[in-house]
Amino acid sequence: MSTVDPLVLAVETSCDETSAAILHGDRAVLGHVILSQDAHALYGGVVPEIAARAHLDAIDDVVAGALRQAQTPLPAIDVFAATAGPGLIGALLVGLTWTKATAWSLGRPFVPVHHMEAHLFATALADAAAVPPFVALLVSGGHTLLLHVRAWGDYRLLGETRDDAAGEAFDKVAKILGLGFPGGPRIEAAARSGNPAAHPFPRPMLAGQQQPSDPDYCDFSFSGLKTAVLTRTRHLERQGSLAPHIADLAASFQAAVVDVLVTKTVRAVERTASSRVVLGGGVSASRVLQTALGNALRGRATLHVPTPRLATDNAAMIASAALFRHGRGETGSLSATARADLPFPGLVREDRPDVPAA
Numbered sequence: 001m002s003t004v005d006p007l008v009l010a011v012e013t014s015c016d017e018t019s020a021a022i023l024h025g026d027r028a029v030l031g032h033v034i035l036s037q038d039a040h041a042l043y044g045g046v047v048p049e050i051a052a053r054a055h056l057d058a059i060d061d062v063v064a065g066a067l068r069q070a071q072t073p074l075p076a077i078d079v080f081a082a083t084a085g086p087g088l089i090g091a092l093l094v095g096l097t098w099t100k101a102t103a104w105s106l107g108r109p110f111v112p113v114h115h116m117e118a119h120l121f122a123t124a125l126a127d128a129a130a131v132p133p134f135v136a137l138l139v140s141g142g143h144t145l146l147l148h149v150r151a152w153g154d155y156r157l158l159g160e161t162r163d164d165a166a167g168e169a170f171d172k173v174a175k176i177l178g179l180g181f182p183g184g185p186r187i188e189a190a191a192r193s194g195n196p197a198a199h200p201f202p203r204p205m206l207a208g209q210q211q212p213s214d215p216d217y218c219d220f221s222f223s224g225l226k227t228a229v230l231t232r233t234r235h236l237e238r239q240g241s242l243a244p245h246i247a248d249l250a251a252s253f254q255a256a257v258v259d260v261l262v263t264k265t266v267r268a269v270e271r272t273a274s275s276r277v278v279l280g281g282g283v284s285a286s287r288v289l290q291t292a293l294g295n296a297l298r299g300r301a302t303l304h305v306p307t308p309r310l311a312t313d314n315a316a317m318i319a320s321a322a323l324f325r326h327g328r329g330e331t332g333s334l335s336a337t338a339r340a341d342l343p344f345p346g347l348v349r350e351d352r353p354d355v356p357a358a
C-alpha cells in the first residue's frame, strides 16, 4: 500500500445485502458494513420489490457507517464504485444511482463492477496468495462457474450450470424441507445430525464414464437433484414420517451437491494443470464443501477460501475489483446503467477464446 493508492468507496446492492466498504490499496479494508435484510425469511426467498425498498431505506446509514469506521470524510474518497449487475434490477439501481450521483457531485470517477468478477477478488482480500493463475469455483445464489483465471481480467470459462445455481438448489431444497431461508446455512446446520449416505440422490453429470472431450465434462446441473429430493420428501410426507428424516435428507442432498462440485473442480485443475484453486460466492461459506475440496486437492493444488464475511455478498470485494478496473483506466461513464444480465468482463469460452462467454 502506498500513499498514492486511491481511496475507493464501493457499494453493493445486487440482492438482499446492503453493503459499503472503503478500501485503500490492494487489501487495506478501512471500513466495511454489511446489512442483511431479514424480511425475506418470511417469504422463503428474496422478494425484489422489498429488497429495493430496503436498500433505499438503508443506504445512507450503511455508507455513513463505513466512512465512520474508516475515519474518512466523504470528500476524501478518490474513486466511487458500485455493482452494476448481474442481480435484481430494482435493487441494483438503488446502489448504482446513489453512487453515480455522489461521484458526480464530488467530481470523482465512477467504476461500475460486475458482481461475479468481484467474487473472484474476495478471497485475496484476506489471503495474499489467492492470486492468478488459478482455477476458480464461484458458487452463489445465481451462478455456478468454473473459471480458469489466467490473470486478473483474463478469464476462460471451463464449466457452468445448465439450470439451477448451486446456492439456488440449497435455497429451494431448504424450502422443500421447511428449513427456512437462506437455505445453505440451514441445510448445513440440519445436516450435522444426519447421515449423508441415507438417501442415494443422483450426482448429476457424474454418471457413467464421462470423458474430457464430453461437452458437459465440467458443467453442472442441479435441477434434477432438487426434484429427486422433492419426490422423496413427498413420499415420506404421505407416509407421515417426514420429521425424523429431515436431517438425513439435508445431509444426503448436501453430500450430492458437494460431490459434484468437488469432482468437477478436480477435473478443471487437471485440465488446466493449475496449482491453485480459489473458492468464491455464498456457497463457499460451506465448511463441508471447504473440507471435501481441500481433501480432494491435497497433493495436487492449494485451496484458498474466503473468510465467511467475504464469501457472501459484501462491498469490500466490489471495491477490490473496482481498484483493478480503475488501475487499467476503465472508469465508467455516468451513463453506465444496471443490467440484470451484465456480461462477465474478460470472460471467453475455453474452447473458443474468440467468443465472449456470458
Ligand code: KG4
Pocket (backbone or CB within 6 Å): 015, 139, 140, 141, 142, 143, 166, 167, 168, 170, 171, 182, 183, 184, 185, 188, 281, 282, 283, 284, 285, 286, 287, 311, 312, 313
Ligand atoms: O454470493 P451470495 O451471498 O449471493 C449471490 O450472489 O447470490 O450467495 C448466496 C447463496 C445463497 O443461495 C445461500 O443459500 C448460499 O449462498 N449459502 C450457502 C451457505 N451459506 C450461504 N450454501 C451452502 N452452505 C452454506 N453454508
Ligand code: ZN
Pocket (backbone or CB within 6 Å): 115, 119, 140, 141, 281, 282, 312, 313
Ligand atoms: Zn454474490
